[in-house]
Amino acid sequence: MARPRRCRRICSEPAYDSFIPEGICGGGRVVMTVDEYEVIRLMDLEKFTQKQCARQMDISRTTVTEIYEAAREKIADSLVHGKPLAIEGGHYRLCRGLTEQDCRKPCRKKEASRQSAERKGADEMRIAVTYEDGKVFQHFGHTEQFKIYDIEDGAVTREQVVDTDGSGHGALAGFLTGLQVDALICGGIGGGAQMALAQAGIRLYGGVSGEADEAVKAFLSENLDYDPDVHCDHHGHDQDHQCGHEGGGGHCGHGCHGSHE
Numbered sequence: 393m394a395r396p397r398r399c400r401r402i403c404s405e406p407a408y409d410s411f412i413p414e415g416i417c418g419g420g421r422v423v424m425t426v427d428e429y430e431v432i433r434l435m436d437l438e439k440f441t442q443k444q445c446a447r448q449m450d451i452s453r454t455t456v457t458e459i460y461e462a463a464r465e466k467i468a469d470s471l472v473h474g475k476p477l478a479i480e481g482g483h484y485r486l487c488r489g490l491t492e493q494d495c496r497k498p499c500r501k502k503e504a505s506r507q508s509a510e511r512k513g514a515d516e517m518r519i520a521v522t523y524e525d526g527k528v529f530q531h532f533g534h535t536e537q538f539k540i541y542d543i544e545d546g547a548v549t550r551e552q553v554v555d556t557d558g559s560g561h562g563a564l565a566g567f568l569t570g571l572q573v574d575a576l577i578c579g580g581i582g583g584g585a586q587m588a589l590a591q592a593g594i595r596l597y598g599g600v601s602g603e604a605d606e607a608v609k610a611f612l613s614e615n616l617d618y619d620p621d622v623h624c625d626h627h628g629h630d631q632d633h634q635c636g637h638e639g640g641g642g643h644c645g646h647g648c649h650g651s652h653e
Contacts, residue, residue, distance in 0.1 A: 399450075399483060399484060401448070401484070403430070403486075405486070413476070418474035421477075422469050423480060424463055424466045425480070426479060426480070427459060427483060431445060431456060432467070438563060517544070518541070518542055520568055520575070521539045521578070521604040522576075523537040524537065526604060527602065528577060528579055528601055528604050529578070531580050533582065536555065536556055538568070539554075539604050540573070541608050564585065568594055569592045574593075574594065575594065575597065576594055576597065577604075577607050578597075578598050578600065598618060598619055599619025599622035600617070
């Protein structure tokens with residue numbers, strides 16, 4: 393008797409569930425499951441490694457490889473033969489994060505982030521700084537930590553260091569949104585991330601270097617030296633791979649979609 397498949401964890405169901413080629417269709421229909429879509433989203437769009445993808449979806453790396461290969465074959469079939477592509481079905485459960493768009497970190501750690509964010513007072517401002525060894529880390533998309541400062545009446549009332557847990561490109565703006573951050577101080581940052589921060593209403597102060605604490609002091613005294621035209625040139629990123637945006641917190645296990653085959 394075959395062992396039941398592990399229920400794959402996904403952040404949210406696709407916003408678009410079908411794609412139809414213009415012109416003459418090639419006949420037939422390609423069906424990609426929701427868990428296959430999630431692997432493509434995480435690995436090809438968010439640039440997760442197989443290990444990160446496996447941890448996020450609560451499955452093995454071998455399973456990630458199998459799903460990824462099957463999904464890529466379906467995409468190729470649709471593109472090459474002009475077949476409509478539908479995204480439906482599969483064997484998965486939803487992970488309810490702080491936002492449906494930005495479920496990135498393991499749920500137990502995201503819940504801790506949410507509890508931290510909820511302690512922000514109504515009259516407080518929250519500043520995040522890309523952080524490493526006390527200094528402003530110089531590449532937003534690769535930062536492993538943020539130092540969070542809560543400000544009230546022009547003074548720091550609380551400080552905390554938060555791990556990004558490998559969120560990486562495409563995840564960090566949502567991660568900051570989940571923490572209720574109002575402003576970000578950082579070094580280099582790409583255009584895609586800047587756009588995501590702007591859409592989230594997070595003010596950006598890029599091109600900053602030196603001690604993180606001193607940068608915040610300078611910000612509060614309106615003497616922060618920053619570059620309003622900052623850009624990211626880390627390791628020669630091209631325009632299609634900008635330092636990114638998007639995480640939240642919550643509980644997993646809201647029912648498995650699909651049968652236990």
